[in-house]
Amino acid sequence: MTSAALDVQLHDLQPSADDMLGDVLEGLSRQPKQLSSKYFYDARGSRLFERICEQPEYYLTRAELALMREHLSQIADALGPEVLLVEYGSGSGIKTRLLLEHLHAPVAYMPVEISRSALMASVERLADDHPSIQMLPVCADFTQPIELPIPDRKQRRTVIYFPGSTIGNFEASQAVRLLRQMREEMGENGAALVGVDLLKDPAIIEAAYNDAAGVTAAFTLNMLVHINRELGADFDVDGFAHRARFNPQTERIETHIDSLRKQDVHIEGRAFHFDAGESILVEYSCKYSRESFARLAGEAGLRVERVWTDPDELFSLQYLVA
Numbered sequence: 001m002t003s004a005a006l007d008v009q010l011h012d013l014q015p016s017a018d019d020m021l022g023d024v025l026e027g028l029s030r031q032p033k034q035l036s037s038k039y040f041y042d043a044r045g046s047r048l049f050e051r052i053c054e055q056p057e058y059y060l061t062r063a064e065l066a067l068m069r070e071h072l073s074q075i076a077d078a079l080g081p082e083v084l085l086v087e088y089g090s091g092s093g094i095k096t097r098l099l100l101e102h103l104h105a106p107v108a109y110m111p112v113e114i115s116r117s118a119l120m121a122s123v124e125r126l127a128d129d130h131p132s133i134q135m136l137p138v139c140a141d142f143t144q145p146i147e148l149p150i151p152d153r154k155q156r157r158t159v160i161y162f163p164g165s166t167i168g169n170f171e172a173s174q175a176v177r178l179l180r181q182m183r184e185e186m187g188e189n190g191a192a193l194v195g196v197d198l199l200k201d202p203a204i205i206e207a208a209y210n211d212a213a214g215v216t217a218a219f220t221l222n223m224l225v226h227i228n229r230e231l232g233a234d235f236d237v238d239g240f241a242h243r244a245r246f247n248p249q250t251e252r253i254e255t256h257i258d259s260l261r262k263q264d265v266h267i268e269g270r271a272f273h274f275d276a277g278e279s280i281l282v283e284y285s286c287k288y289s290r291e292s293f294a295r296l297a298g299e300a301g302l303r304v305e306r307v308w309t310d311p312d313e314l315f316s317l318q319y320l321v322a
């Protein structure tokens with residue numbers, strides 16, 4: 001498929017709505033109930049996430065940007081020339097732009113994003129501003145095993161870019177699986193550049209997921225709005241509440257949607273019962289020390305070659321090689 005607005009080939013592996021239905025029915029049938037955090041992100045969810053990144057308590061985005069601005073030329077030198085930057089998620093955001101602008105030319109860019117509209121919108125914006133960068137968008141769910149159409153592997157070095165601490169949204173075994181997938185996609189000479197949120201005072205972490213303006217709460221509950229619209233479900237959003245707590249044993253934020261009363265929810269002829277106080281686990285946001293992330297990468301056959309951090313060591317960008 002070719003975008004009408006610009007001559008960019010889209011490689012389309014977008015999953016169908018049936019996948020979401022099966023997944024949601026299965027997650028709500030579990031005990032305890034659980035839904036994937038990927039269902040936060042419809043158009044409204046993506047806008048709410050952008051607002052989260054601007055909240056004073058949500059230090060992650062600011063710290064990652066600060067460290068990138070500080071170390072950009074070192075990062076570009078480490079990646080080297082003739083790079084194909086494969087980004088998991090579509091980043092029209094400032095981090096991606098900064099990186100693309102500083103990498104040694106010629107650069108090709110392959111965003112892998114589940115939402116076709118978000119993908120094409122971001123590629124069009126980037127292509128307008130950077131006509132010399134080859135755009136190779138792929139519409140796919142990067143959390144599933146996919147075959148990326150990586151061209152001329154011999155001439156270009158493949159670097160997987162996974163910013164924003166999204167790796168923290170996967171529990172350890174899934175994170176290792178994803179890092180292994182990166183290792184395969186980047187090949188022997190490639191690399192991965194992964195944004196990782198660092199362990200710190202739990203009060204700072206917990207505040208980031210419970211902003212005073214209530215944007216994170218709205219973002220969390222938007223998952224129910226999304227499911228209602230997409231699958232014809234009848235969640236009464238006011239009957240549920242956001243809860244995010246840091247678990248010191250597992251070193252992660254665990255976000256739940258709590259049912260405020262006894263109620264039933266219907267989806268495609270199936271009824272799901274909630275007791276008062278019963279919850280749906282909707283997200284993990286894992287935090288790592290330098291050591292614990294190096295161990296995780298090691299399990300996937302990757303070695304941490306460099307770590308860049310912001311001055312307060314809140315966040316890190318980890319440069320991984322095979």
Ligand code: AVI
Nearest residue numbers: 052164165166169209216285
């Ligand atoms: C996308 N991801 C890294 C965010 C995080 O911090 O786990 C998602 C998020 N959830 C609540 N606030 C932000």
